[in-house]
Amino acid sequence: MSENGVRFAVLGDSLSEGVGDPAPGGGWRGWAALLAESLAPTADLLNLARSGARTGDVAGSQLTAALRHRPHLASVMVGGNDTLRGGFDVHTVAAELHTALGALRASGAHVLTACLPDPGTVLGLPWPLARPLGRRMTALNDAVHALSAHHGALHLHAAQRPWATSPGALSADRLHPSEAGHRMLASDFHALLAGAGLSVGPPPRLDPDGPPPGRAASVWWMATRGTKWIADRCTDLLPDLLRLAADEYRHAARGTAPLLDHAAREATVAALESLGLNAPPPGPLHSTGRPDRSATKRILVPGADWAAAGSDSSGTTPITG
Template sequence: MQTNAIYTSFVAVGDSFTEGMSDGLPDGSYRGWADLLAARLAERAPGFRYANLAVRGKLIGQIADEQAAPAAAMGADLVTLVGGLNDVLRPSCDVDLVCARLEEAAARLAPSCRQLVLMRSPGRRGPVLERFRPRMEQLFDFVDGLAERHGALVVDLFGAEVLGDPRLWAEDRLHLNAEGHRRVAEAVWQALGQAPAFDWRDPLPAAARAGWGARRASDARFAREHLLPWIGRRLSGRSSGDGRPPKRPELLPYA
């Protein structure tokens, strides 16, 4: 990694986190940290090209099988690889297998680019995080070793206290909101050795806790609109990304 290095192309690989959910735009599409990062990199490199192969709901095996080879073939300067969290959040998960498939993807991507970036994904504070924390920490410990083996950078979002703040998460409690994605983009920007625009780890201002009734109403709305549909997809073997093409499948100029 070089300080203030110029990157002329960027390919993002992953799931809904990299696709940009839930940083919504007025037309109903999603922006997200990868688009924000691409826009900033494009300002420094005329003719900058960007592809985003991420698809919501993808497991690490699907990312390794469907995205790694096409991304490697693009030969971009910069590649980001984030995956595995959808696997470890499922009731049954072989974390060792998840790690093996992540290694497979990294081994294919690292030789194809100038800089590979991995992440320790953020987690929203609450009971879900605590239930799955051992699996997540096992995965993220593996990511650290993976980076050493392949000369990759690791952006530690899991260790950033502010990204656990529920106010940086969407109503589905699974995806960051616009401010959360803005901070992730800045975290990657700084990890690449670029000049900081702000301190992405700064905590949010203190706020009064919502009352008991408001919290219960929020929990009920979350269960009805997000949790039950998610459980339904798991029971039926469906994914929110079934039949959905990659966000930006070709490495094309990005204005």
């Protein structure tokens, strides 16, 4: 990318919209704006990401607008809202991501992607609820990993980066990054671009302008906005999640919990094979059907933190709960 006239299109949901990092003049700033400032003095940023967006929104109206922008660089980070909806379908999610990534790469844009943290783990949900959500996030992240490799996207294993795990890097809602978290994510993407020879400016500043939100801010958010946020999703998600939790209990009691992991893995493999892709090698399944009440099991996939998708690595990177 040249130093002048860099066009950057941002596709996705609230994470890329910038939720958690208030802009000085109102609205949200976020990692994408911070990254754009570090790319070039005259970077032309088009942020199409919107709170609540799903993969269908990205593959539809957001993609159409992004292609009109003729971007040199684009980012696609979406799918978390899909995992929080009833009837989550990895086939649909993978196909819609395939459409978006394929069209952007065909237009000549470099594309950034990332694995996402597991909301059940971040929120500390009980294991019967956290495991089904974690299984969905594993499916999403495996699909993103495979699609990124196929399309030659620059892929960041972001789920276990500090912005996703450090309390100081989370905003009052405990789901989105704070200003500090958005700065960490912008810095991570800058390093990824620099490693590919595509960054032309200095890295974003890591020091936030203000302190991270404390516990009081989290309580206030839940009282004033969080209840509605949860209710909007529970209307659709709760019946499905309760059914999944009941399945989790039943399989745990029978010692057959690994079958749920296997079924989810097979669904992901089938979804990717239907697109002509191979799924990443599986990590270890749960070794026992006994519930782990202290933490959610983690699944490992090949790759290092700073490796582009599909590159070789001798280690493994945890990507989801």
